[in-house]
Amino acid sequence: MSLSLCYHPYSRAAGTLWALEEAGVDYDLKVIDIMKGAQKGPELIAKNPMGKLPTLVDGDIVVTEAAAIALYLADRYAPALAPAQGDPQRGTYLRWSFFAPSVIEPAVMAKHAGWAVKDVSAGWGTFEAMLVAAESAIAGKSFVLGDTFSMADVVFGGTLRFMIGFKQIEPTPVFEDYVKRLEARPALQRAEARNAAMRKELGLQ
Ligand SMILES: N[C@@H](CCC(=O)N[C@@H](CS)C(=O)NCC(=O)O)C(=O)O
Structure with missing residues (x-):
């Protein structure tokens, strides 16, 4: 049975299309019109009480949260994209995968929304510290794990690429070179082509 992604x-x-393409699985897209x-x-809420995308359905299993979906896909369908349990590299892999939704995203949101929070209490610290840490993850390396591409790059790199694309983060040379390496991935190119085709099909461009 193919996987189904609730998608817009x-x-x-x-x-998440990039993660699916890297995993090399068959999948259907179920368009959920977030504009309307x-x-x-009820259909999406029954699967994901948050009523949010992405939501992945894999048989009886529902996985939500973009980072969790990507890591799930690697573990279940593309083990070459994830260090195995017990491999010390898994620490680095998990560290930067979790850093994307728990530090990069809220730090960007806090800065742009002007949230007044104590950085010692906020899990994302400060925007400036987040940038220094994010650069340290990839400085002098090709990918998060060094020379080896992994699903952590889809999660961490995909978040950085999005934030740079939407001018939420300045593209330093380290970030820019990393994003270029990611954009050379055929799976990312296939995902972007499908996203563009879907935007066209939905009359969004
Ligand atoms: N924590 C979730 C966030 C998901 C999320 O906020 N999705 C947005 C679109 S990018 C959404 O579905 N918004 C519609 C809504 O909240 O009504 C994740 O990382 O996947």
Whole structure:
């Protein structure tokens, strides 16, 4: 049975296509029209009480949260993209995969929304510290794990690429070179082509 992704091209589910393409699995897209509020309708809410995208259905299993979906896909369908349990490299892999939604995303949101929070209490610290840490993850390396591409690059790199694309993060030379390496991945190119085709099909461009 193929996987089904509840999807809209103007959502994080667009990035999940890259994870699916890297995993090399068959999948269907179930378009949920977030422009019309369909994500809060009974069909999606039954699967994901948050009423948010992406939501992946794999048989009886529902996986939500873009980072969790990507790591799940690697573990289940593309083990070459994830260090095995017990491999010390798994620490680095998990560290930067979790850093994307738990530090990069809220740090960017806090800065741009002007949230006044104590950085010692906020899990994402400061925007400036987040940038220094994010650069340290890839400085002097090709990918998060060094020379080896992994699903951590889809999660961490995909988040950075999105934030740079939407001018939420300045493209330093380290970030820019990394994003160029990611954009050379055929799986990312296939995902972006499908996202563009879906935008066209939905009359969004
Ligand atoms: N924590 C979730 C966030 C998902 C999320 O916020 N998705 C947005 C689109 S990018 C959404 O579905 N928004 C519609 C809504 O909240 O009604 C993840 O990382 O996947």
